[in-house]
Amino acid sequence: MIAPAVSETRSPSTDFDLWSDDVLSDPYPCYQQLRDLGPAVWLARHGLWAVARHSAARSALLDGETFTSTEGIAVNDAANNAAKGIMLTTDDPEHLRLRKVFLRPLMPAALNTLKERLNALAEARVDELLKKREFDAVSELAHYLPLTVVTELVGLSEEGKNKMLYWAAGLFNGMGPDGYERTLSGLEITKEAFGYLQNIKREELDPDGWGAALFEAADEGDITHGEARAMLMDYLGPALDTTINGLSSALWLMGRNPEQWDRLRVDPSLINAAIDEAMRLESPIRGFTRYITRDHDLEGVTLYKGDRALILYASANRDERRYEDPEKYDITRKSGDHIAFGYGTHVCAGRHLGKLEISTVLNILVQRVKRIHIVEEGRELHNTLRGLSKLIVRVEEA
Numbered sequence: 490m491i492a493p494a495v496s497e498t499r500s501p502s503t504d505f506d507l508w509s510d511d512v513l514s515d516p517y518p519c520y521q522q523l524r525d526l527g528p529a530v531w532l533a534r535h536g537l538w539a540v541a542r543h544s545a546a547r548s549a550l551l552d553g554e555t556f557t558s559t560e561g562i563a564v565n566d567a568a569n570n571a572a573k574g575i576m577l578t579t580d581d582p583e584h585l586r587l588r589k590v591f592l593r594p595l596m597p598a599a600l601n602t603l604k605e606r607l608n609a610l611a612e613a614r615v616d617e618l619l620k621k622r623e624f625d626a627v628s629e630l631a632h633y634l635p636l637t638v639v640t641e642l643v644g645l646s647e648e649g650k651n652k653m654l655y656w657a658a659g660l661f662n663g664m665g666p667d668g669y670e671r672t673l674s675g676l677e678i679t680k681e682a683f684g685y686l687q688n689i690k691r692e693e694l695d696p697d698g699w700g701a702a703l704f705e706a707a708d709e710g711d712i713t714h715g716e717a718r719a720m721l722m723d724y725l726g727p728a729l730d731t732t733i734n735g736l737s738s739a740l741w742l743m744g745r746n747p748e749q750w751d752r753l754r755v756d757p758s759l760i761n762a763a764i765d766e767a768m769r770l771e772s773p774i775r776g777f778t779r780y781i782t783r784d785h786d787l788e789g790v791t792l793y794k795g796d797r798a799l800i801l802y803a804s805a806n807r808d809e810r811r812y813e814d815p816e817k818y819d820i821t822r823k824s825g826d827h828i829a830f831g832y833g834t835h836v837c838a839g840r841h842l843g844k845l846e847i848s849t850v851l852n853i854l855v856q857r858v859k860r861i862h863i864v865e866e867g868r869e870l871h872n873t874l875r876g877l878s879k880l881i882v883r884v885e886e887a
């Protein structure tokens with residue numbers, strides 16, 4: 490069936506602008522209104538659905554045949570065309586073939602060998618920062634492990650290492666709606682980043698790194714050489730800001746909820762739960778889109794073939810239908826079913842690494858820091874990511 494051409498046929502509908510400065514500064518009231526309007530709500534201004542409730546979001550993410558990723562997971566066509574062929578935008582069964590190769594260095598057993606190095610790096614950095622007592626937990630702490638370790642593990646050259654953070658933030662901004670300043674500047678950066686990876690010479694990559702391993706998998710016929718090149722972006726694009734924002738938001742929440750920090754210090758076995766709860770409450774990626782391949786009833790709302798739906802992980806994670814008192818940061822809450830890492834076949838392939846980086850830092854801090862005082866904080870508005878750009882903290886040593 491051909492999709493009806495007029496937006497009036499989609500209901501419920503609203504003219505909220507999810508990419509306005511107001512909403513991006515504090516998106517949560519808007520998310521709540523969307524959840525109250527229905528399991529899927531037509532964003533008339535942008536011509537796409539918002540799926541804001543926990544159960545509807547999970548059911549859409551599980552149904553990759555109806556909610557395909559192959560037409561891209563951004564809002565605009567230019568970003569979707571640029572990302573064609575990467576793992577994030579491929580459907581099963583091809584997607585699973587790529588993911589098997591991609592995951593080789595990221596399985597928990599492989600990550601065990603990384604633990605010691607991450608710990609040594611984090612210890613040294615925390616030592617330096619504690620001497621200062623006051624520091625920027627974003628640029629001086631949260632950036633450190635992802636930038637040092639991920640770019641090194643992938644085996645990038647100095648140029649790649651230095652530019653990756655700028656590129657990754659640009660890529661995510663470029664995923665917004667057409668015509669918005671943040672989208673336009675992000676798309677320029679997207680071109681530059683894909684251009685770099687498309688032209689990178691295999692010899693420029695560290696022969697022991699993950700990037701080189703992709704090309705070796707291609708030599709062995711597990712994937713094609715084109716796929717290997719495209720998958721470099723899967724290692725780099727989603728690995729940096731996500732983890733950086735995850736760690737800085739966790740520290741921000743700990744500064745604002747000192748009783749939760751005390752609790753964690755008494756029982757550091759809660760660190761994993763504390764990270765999940767931080768991801769739930771301040772999801773680093775607000776949402777990605779899917780293209781609808783056939784007419785579909787999503788919990789009573791009809792979505793039409795040819796529509797696009799924005800799955801709002803950040804809203805689903807605060808759904809009062811699923812979480813009691815959802816605005817509260819509670820590290821004893823069972824929030825392991827949050828979807829900050831996605832859900833279903835595209836669930837984050839790097840989540841064990843991301844959580845390991847965050848838990849390494851928290852593990853050291855719970856032993857050495859009695860209290861985190863927030864001195865100053867700042868956010869840069871972003872089309873897809875949520876996180877702090879600045880978090881000056883003063884720490885009291887234990």
Ligand code: HEM
Binds near residue numbers: 729735829831839
């Ligand atoms: C706190 C840190 C992280 C968060 C919050 C996060 C979030 C996400 C989310 C929401 C998705 C789902 C995409 C979708 O539904 O289409 C995803 C997928 C993905 N993430 Fe992460 N991510 C994190 C860390 C990482 C790291 C460290 C890496 C790389 C080493 C990574 C690589 C990927 C890849 C490759 C996918 C696509 C998986 C697939 O298509 O099968 N992520 N991530």
